[in-house]
Amino acid sequence: MAESAVRFVTLExxxxxxxxxxxxxxxxxxxxxxxFTEPDFYEMLEIFPEGTFIALDGDKVVGVATGIFVDIDLxxxxxxxxxxxxxxxxxNHRDEGDYYYAVDIVVDEKCRGLGxxxxxxxxxxxLVVSRAKKGIVAAGVIPGYSKFLKExxxxxxxxxxxxxxxxxxxxxxxxxxxxxxxxxxxxxxxxPETDSCCTIIHxxxxxxxxxxxxxxxxxxxxxxxxxxxxxxxxxxxxxTN
Ligand SMILES: CC(C)(COP(=O)(O)OP(=O)(O)OC[C@H]1O[C@@H](n2cnc3c(N)ncnc32)[C@H](O)[C@@H]1OP(=O)(O)O)[C@@H](O)C(=O)NCCC(=O)NCCS
Numbered sequence: 001m002a003e004s005a006v007r008f009v010t011l012e013x014x015x016x017x018x019x020x021x022x023x024x025x026x027x028x029x030x031x032x033x034x035x036f037t038e039p040d041f042y043e044m045l046e047i048f049p050e051g052t053f054i055a056l057d058g059d060k061v062v063g064v065a066t067g068i069f070v071d072i073d074l075x076x077x078x079x080x081x082x083x084x085x086x087x088x089x090x091x092n093h094r095d096e097g098d099y100y101y102a103v104d105i106v107v108d109e110k111c112r113g114l115g116x117x118x119x120x121x122x123x124x125x126x127l128v129v130s131r132a133k134k135g136i137v138a139a140g141v142i143p144g145y146s147k148f149l150k151e152x153x154x155x156x157x158x159x160x161x162x163x164x165x166x167x168x169x170x171x172x173x174x175x176x177x178x179x180x181x182x183x184x185x186x187x188x189x190x191x192p193e194t195d196s197c198c199t200i201i202h203x204x205x206x207x208x209x210x211x212x213x214x215x216x217x218x219x220x221x222x223x224x225x226x227x228x229x230x231x232x233x234x235x236x237x238x239x240t241n
Contacts (some may be wrong), residue, residue, distance in 0.1 A: 069097030102138035144168035154197035
């Protein structure tokens with residue numbers, strides 16, 4: 001299949017079943033709550049279809065990338081991914097969420113290495129930039145670690161992949177797409193192949209600008225700023241002269 005034959009669309013109902021099947025097929029040993037399944041896609045269709053990207057070869061789904069906007073404190077991540085992504089069976093998506101949390105990305109096995117994954121990452125990045133979000137956060141599988149489980153720990157494995165000493169089918173692709181590794185986690189989600197080890201990866205939106213603080217309590221905030229205190233003092237001196 002030529003890469004030029006592939007086109008990209010956002011979520012539509014007719015792509016839900018093949019996209020869910022593709023995710024299940026890529027992660028057969030993971031429990032459903034650790035990935036997007038049909039009910040999540042139907043919810044996304046209702047509230048955030050523009051956050052899911054589908055790669056099509058003709059009418060055939062050959063890639064899918066899902067995600068939601070959520071508030072994330074990278075220093076205070078929950079113990080498990082599903083508490084970040086879901087509450088009471090609904091996703092935690094909020095239009096105002098400060099990060100795009102990337103839940104799944106899968107390219108059809110027969111079509112890997114052709115640039116489809118890169119295009120899906122680029123579409124996510126474009127969404128994040130256009131919505132002025134802080135960036136993209138994801139928990140990444142490290143399938144290559146399964147071969148080294150007995151040799152060294154997951155942090156050492158990740159260090160070797162980041163240093164280019166080893167290649168990981170997933171982490172190397174994420175690094176090639178501008179992601180950095182924030183931390184290495186165990187039991188964030190279930191992945192029997194790698195003793196449930198994963199990375200937390202992060203792509204920063206280069207255009208992100210911290211919004212100004214709300215104006216409501218501004219005077220108290222300004223008084224803690226020493227430059228402003230000096231200026232206020234000078235002004236009050238001038239006024240009393
Ligand atoms: C990860 C995945 C989505 C990448 O999709 P893809 O279409 O094969 O990736 P691309 O062809 O766009 O490659 C993107 C970059 O990653 C690199 N890359 C891709 N696969 C790689 C591999 N196995 N080893 C090393 N680098 C790899 C490519 O070299 C490319 O970089 P370049 O453009 O600088 O050459 C795909 O391999 C996949 O579906 N994997 C299984 C599911 C999965 O693990 N998803 C991630 C969940 S966290």
